[in-house]
Amino acid sequence: MALVTPPPSSETVRALDNLKDFLQPGDASPSRTTLPVGVPVFVVVGLNQINRGDDILSIAKPAGWRFLVSTDFGQPIAADVTTRAGAAPKMTSVWRGSPIQQVVSAKDTIKRLDQVQTGNYELRILRLPELRIEAYWLKSLTNDRDLVVPVLTLAKELNPLQPYPVDKFRQIVSDLSAKEFPDKTKPRR
Helix, strand or coil, X not given: CEEECCCCCHHHHHHHHHHHHHCCCCCCCECCCCCCEEEEEEECCCHHHHHHCCCCCCCCEXXXXXXXXXXXXXXXXXXXXXXXXXXXXXXXXXXXXXHHHHHHHHHHXXXXXXXXXXXXXXXXXXXXXXXXXXXXXXXXCCCCCCEEEEEEECCCCCCCCCCEEHHHHHHHHHHHHHHHCHHHCCCCC
C-alpha cells in the first residue's frame, strides 16, 4: 500500500530559491543533489468551530507547504512556503534543530504503521496553532477513515506518534480547547 504526497506546483518549489536569505551563519548548506520533499500544510484557526463540534478536517484550510531539505552535513532544514489565493507562493520561515529531527523521524515511523501498510493515504501536515499542536494528517484515499498522528505538542492528552481516528482526535482537541480557553467555549449571547 502507499503513503503519497501530492506534488507542489513549480511556482511553489521556486519559492525555495529564497532559502539562502533565511540561513544563519553556521547553517549547513542545502544539498544540491537532493530534491526537497514537500508536504502540504493545513491550518485550523478558530477554536469556536472545534468547540461547536465541527468536523476538524473540513475546517482546516490549505496554508502552504513544508519542505524537508537535506543539507551537506545531514542535518535537515524545514522550509515553510505560504500560499495564498491570488498571490505568488512565498517562503516565510525555516525550522532547524530538534523539532525538525522529530518531524523527519515521525515521517519515517508513520510509513511503518500497520494502517499505512494496509491502506492508501495522502500525507498532510495539520496545525492547530492556538493549541500548539502539529500533526501529520493521513488523508485516506480509499475511504473516510482519515487518521491524525500528533508530532509536536505539549498536550499530555495526546501521545506523539499514536494514530488517532479523526473523531477521537477532535474530541481530545475540543476538551483541550475548553480547558485552555474557557471563554471561547461559552455560548454567545
